[in-house]
Amino acid sequence: MNIIEAFDVDKEFNGRSILKDVSFTIKEGTINGLLGPNGAGKTTLIRLLNGVIDATNGTMKVMNYDPKFHGDDIRAQTGIVTESAALYHDMSAWDNLVFFAKIYKVFDQKRISYLLEQFELYDKKDHLVGTFSTGMKKRLSLAKALIHKPKLLFLDEPTNGLDPEGINDVIQLLKKVNEEEGITILICSHVLHQLETICEAFLFLKEGRLIEQGTRRELEDKYLSEIKLLVETGLQPADPRVYRGYSYKRKSPSQLEFTLLSKEQISPLLKEILTESWIYSSEITNRGLETLYFKIRGGDHE
């Protein structure tokens, strides 16, 4: 079932087009990445879906509500984490969550304790938020966004300002709440490798237009027409460019990068090499989200 449907959405600010003909769907229970460079319109799209601002044209359904008329209903069932954490620094972690729970009229000590424990903040529950590290604040704002058990979570650059460990913590927590509470998640970001492991599907925005969407598999099938395979081997082919019909480049004394037409060529190639030499490792180097992103942004799309 789709939890979000958008059809031909346009948004203008003072006559300037910010989003144009944006159409997409998001399946309930999935984690989705909304990718695009600064100014592409990601935050604007989230504000439209939340009913904070109105679309100039087009239709949207979020949990079967039209954000134009039922923003309150949508916001009652969605959580949002923006870049500014929007926490009270002169209050404790506990008091912050109590405060926001009361706003949502869902005050429940058990839920607050549960979230603080899940997000490894329970020991610090009575400390002032002003004394927290960026990572702790980020985790607390996630807990705040989940206080009312939302069905849908919008995250705007959730890992900004975090160190690698902090990023990993947030990513793991998102995975956990998705699995345990079945929450659908839409993450805006331009830091791609972080999203790679958790997102099932991606939307690519560029200058206000949705230029591509799909699962990673679908996008790879569409955009990656050749495979770059880096093989660590003792093989010393006589020809400096072609080995048994496979073209390659030498990357280091023990690394050859083969260009293959499809994944089906990987096993036969490796078998051939093994008849002549050792292999320590082999890795496809052009498959990641980053490669896809630049191909899509670069205009390889229709």
Ligand SMILES: Nc1ncnc2c1ncn2[C@@H]1O[C@H](COP(=O)(O)OP(=O)(O)OP(=O)(O)O)[C@@H](O)[C@H]1O
């Ligand atoms: N209220 C507003 N009035 C006028 N222009 C706006 C308003 N909100 C956003 N914009 C413009 O819309 C464009 C898209 O902004 P938006 O914040 O949606 O982009 P973004 O993809 O989220 O960028 P970033 O990654 O930098 O957060 C920008 O050019 C911005 O200046």
